Amino acid sequence: MNKTIQLRAIETVTDTTMPPGQQVRLARNILDPLTEVGLSELRADVRTAYVAGHPRFRCPGCNEPLFVAQNPASANTPRDGRGAHFKHHANVDAPPCRKRTAANLHDIGAVKFPGLGEGADHSNLKHMLAFCLSQDPNVTDIEVERQIRALDGSWRQPDVSFVLDGQAVAVDVQLAAASLATILERGTFYAANKIRHIWVTDTADLDRLSQLAFRDSYLNMGGRIFALDADVVAACVEQSRFQLWELSIMPRLAPPLPLHNVWERDVVDQETILMDPAARKAEGQKRYRRSLASQVGQHFGPQRASMRAALAEGKPLEWMRPEWTTIARQIKGRDIDTAITQGVGAVLAWLYAAEAYASCAEPTARPVALAAMHQATATVLTIRNAKDWAPLVETVCTMSPPVQAALTPDHRDQLNTLLTTAEPTTSVIRNHAQMLSVLFPWVAFKLLVKAPKFGPSINRRNSH
Numbered sequence: 001m002n003k004t005i006q007l008r009a010i011e012t013v014t015d016t017t018m019p020p021g022q023q024v025r026l027a028r029n030i031l032d033p034l035t036e037v038g039l040s041e042l043r044a045d046v047r048t049a050y051v052a053g054h055p056r057f058r059c060p061g062c063n064e065p066l067f068v069a070q071n072p073a074s075a076n077t078p079r080d081g082r083g084a085h086f087k088h089h090a091n092v093d094a095p096p097c098r099k100r101t102a103a104n105l106h107d108i109g110a111v112k113f114p115g116l117g118e119g120a121d122h123s124n125l126k127h128m129l130a131f132c133l134s135q136d137p138n139v140t141d142i143e144v145e146r147q148i149r150a151l152d153g154s155w156r157q158p159d160v161s162f163v164l165d166g167q168a169v170a171v172d173v174q175l176a177a178a179s180l181a182t183i184l185e186r187g188t189f190y191a192a193n194k195i196r197h198i199w200v201t202d203t204a205d206l207d208r209l210s211q212l213a214f215r216d217s218y219l220n221m222g223g224r225i226f227a228l229d230a231d232v233v234a235a236c237v238e239q240s241r242f243q244l245w246e247l248s249i250m251p252r253l254a255p256p257l258p259l260h261n262v263w264e265r266d267v268v269d270q271e272t273i274l275m276d277p278a279a280r281k282a283e284g285q286k287r288y289r290r291s292l293a294s295q296v297g298q299h300f301g302p303q304r305a306s307m308r309a310a311l312a313e314g315k316p317l318e319w320m321r322p323e324w325t326t327i328a329r330q331i332k333g334r335d336i337d338t339a340i341t342q343g344v345g346a347v348l349a350w351l352y353a354a355e356a357y358a359s360c361a362e363p364t365a366r367p368v369a370l371a372a373m374h375q376a377t378a379t380v381l382t383i384r385n386a387k388d389w390a391p392l393v394e395t396v397c398t399m400s401p402p403v404q405a406a407l408t409p410d411h412r413d414q415l416n417t418l419l420t421t422a423e424p425t426t427s428v429i430r431n432h433a434q435m436l437s438v439l440f441p442w443v444a445f446k447l448l449v450k451a452p453k454f455g456p457s458i459n460r461r462n463s464h
């Protein structure tokens, strides 16, 4: 805890996405509510904006751009936003700033992890991959470490490159340090040159997948990452077809355990391997949502239906006490009295109204759905601890353009005021993430997804 405080030398930041006059925000209010997915997304957004020349966050002291760094890993360091801090970019020409701290390799995820020499090494994996490709008669131009040059003269050297069905593909083998900057700039380079780019890891040491460099890859890719091992090499040879493992994070609802994440794995072929990255990401999030909805249906179908019926009728949370209690007991969610005290009733009503409005296809019903959403928004933005829930409202707005567009200018103002409060917020979103996800599986990917504790060999995909 002390360590976090000490790393958070930058306590306030200028958020350039907020309206002028409302740009100063508490670092802890931005970072602490972030889930693992939220942190990876923010890191990627901040990096992208920085590269594009309009940094999202600046230091109020020296006005230099800031990035979101991860605290050095330790057993007690949360991997979500609570374990992150703002930091200046290394820049010898920058004006002096007393908030500037020394560069630290951990911050950018560029630390070699111990034990990497074991298992398939980098060169081994590259050649294994080229061998797999050579088994597929549809694959041509297989090259190891060939330079790819763009028209502007810039170049990259992927570990392996090939052509499959007319599509050029570049593969980088990721066994260790790939910084977020590398991941993003390679994605941009290859997309600009119409080359599909994928990362492939091995399956020897899955603990490693919880490290920052890997989380930045798969949390921004719908929870999915490709992998190669001897089993899949054998499958390529047997079927004369290029295939890979794909590891995917999926939800697991197994009372009395809390709702948690597991790695599932499938052998995938070119349809998945050549998929457009945005489509692959969206599909991963959709699979997660569907799997959770189906498991919730199996375990808590009647309770969930009854709670949603109560929400449709505008009933208060107290009305849902039996159902809430049944579900919360089985997944170790918070009790209903805590939920009521922490304003969950207004949040459920808002999520329900936002969902109803966003999914309302009937033109004549839209004004009614919009009015209901305006009312629910007015409530959720004025409850006693509205500032604690504001990041969730913001997240949902980012996820759903119709919800975003339906905010009135007054609501937007109120939301900005809450997001820029000078008072510290508390972690109500995290407290109730499981229950909110059970009721609204479409927020679950954002709220729940994190690096699973166990490798995929323990959990195989089943029929749900």
Ligand SMILES: [Zn+2]
Residues within 6 Å of the ligand: 059, 060, 061, 062, 063, 064, 088, 097, 098, 099, 100
């Ligand atoms: Zn500064």
